[in-house]
C-alpha cells in the first residue's frame with residue numbers, strides 16, 4: 001500500500017487530560033506506572049541504577065543478563081523537548097520530506113498527537129496487513145515492539161521497520177519467554193501429548209514465540225480471529241496450547257467454541273510442570289498460558305455493576321482480553337475494531353461503558369459527542385508502554401530518516417523470522 005503523497009492538513013490535538021478527567025471523574029494517577037509490571041519486572045524492581053550499567057531507561061525489564069530481549073536502550077541523537085513549540089511544524093516538514101518513502105502506522109491505543117500523523121490506524125491485525133501490503137522503504141510503526149517485529153517479518157528485506165521508542169514493549173508479550181515455552185513443550189512431549197497439541201499464539205507475543213508456533217504447526221491469532229484460529233487448531237489436533245493471554249484463550253474457548261471452564265487448564269511457567277498434574281494436562285482441551293494484559297486485566301465485575309447503577313441504560317462493551325467474569329456479563333465483546341464499529345453504528349443518545357485502553361476510549365468520546373462514552377474503571381490508566389511513543393520520538397525518528405540515518409530499526413533474525421512467517425501466514429490464510 002502506497003504511503004500518502006503529501007502530508008494532509010493535520011490539526012494536531014495534544015492529549016487533553018482534563019477531557020479524560022471529566023469523562024472518568026479522575027486524574028491520571030501515579031499508580032499507572034505499575035500497571036504493566038510483569039512478574040519478571042516486579043522481580044527486578046529492586047535493582048539499582050548502578051547495577052544496570054547502560055540500561056538506564058528500562059530498569060524494570062531485566063537484570064542486564066539478556067541484552068537482546070531487554071531492549072533497554074536510550075534514544076541516541078537529539079530527542080526534541082516535549083515543550084518545543086515547533087514540534088508540530090517539525091513533524092509536518094519531516095513527514096512531507098519523507099513522502100512516499102515512508103508509511104506511518106498508528107495503533108488505536110496511541111496518543112492523539114501521534115495518531116494525527118498516522119497514514120493508517122488500526123489494531124495489530126489490520127496494521128500487520130497494511131505493513132505486508134506496503135512498498136514503502138520505511139515503515140514507521142507507532143505501536144509496540146511485537147507489532148514492529150511482525151511488520152519486519154511480513155515485509156521485504158529492502159524495507160526497514162522503525163519503532164520510534166525501543167522501550168515501547170508489551171507486558172503481556174514479556175510474560176512468555178522462549179525458554180519457558182520450550183520447557184513447557186518438552187514437558188508436554190515427555191507426557192506424550194505434544195504431538196496432539198496445536199499451538200495457537202496471540203499476536204501479542206515475541207517473534208521467538210511466534211517462531212516456536214510456526215515450527216510446531218500452529219498459527220498466530222488476533223482478538224478478531226481467535227475463534228477461527230482455535231477451530232482450525234482443533235480440526236488439526238486434540239488440544240490447544242494457547243499463548244500468552246489466558247483471558248483471550250479462555251473467553252474464546254468457553255464463549256465462542258462452547259467448551260467448559262473445566263476443559264481449560266492454566267499453565268504457570270513459574271511452577272514445576274506448570275503447577276498441573278499429568279492427568280489434568282491429559283484431560284484438558286485447552287492449555288492456557290498464565291499471561292494477561294495489565295490494562296484489560298484491570299476491569300472488574302464491581303466496575304460493571306457500579307456503572308450500570310450509575311448510568312441506567314448503559315451498555316457495557318469490553319475487549320476479550322478482559323477477565324472471564326467481566327466478559328461473561330458484558331453486553332458486547334469484541335476487538336478494538338469491533339469496539340470502534342459498535343460505537344459508530346449505535347444511535348445518538350446511546351450510552352457506552354467501554355473496557356479497553358484509555359486513549360481509544362477518550363478518542364471515541366471526542367469523535368461521538370452525541371453519545372455518552374465512559375471508561376469502565378474508576379481509575380484512569382493508559383497502556384504505559386504504548387504511550388512511550390510520543391510526538392518527540394516520532395519527530396526524532398522522521399527527522400533522522402530525512403537526514404539519512406536509520407534509527408531504531410527492528411530486525412528479526414532470519415532463523416526466527418522463517419518460522420514466525422509460517423505462523424503469521426497461516427493466520428492470514430484463515
Ligand code: SF4
Pocket residue numbers: 036109144169170171172173204293294295296357383384385386
Ligand atoms: S494494551 Fe496490553 S496487550 Fe496491548 S500493548 Fe499494552 S500491555 Fe500489551
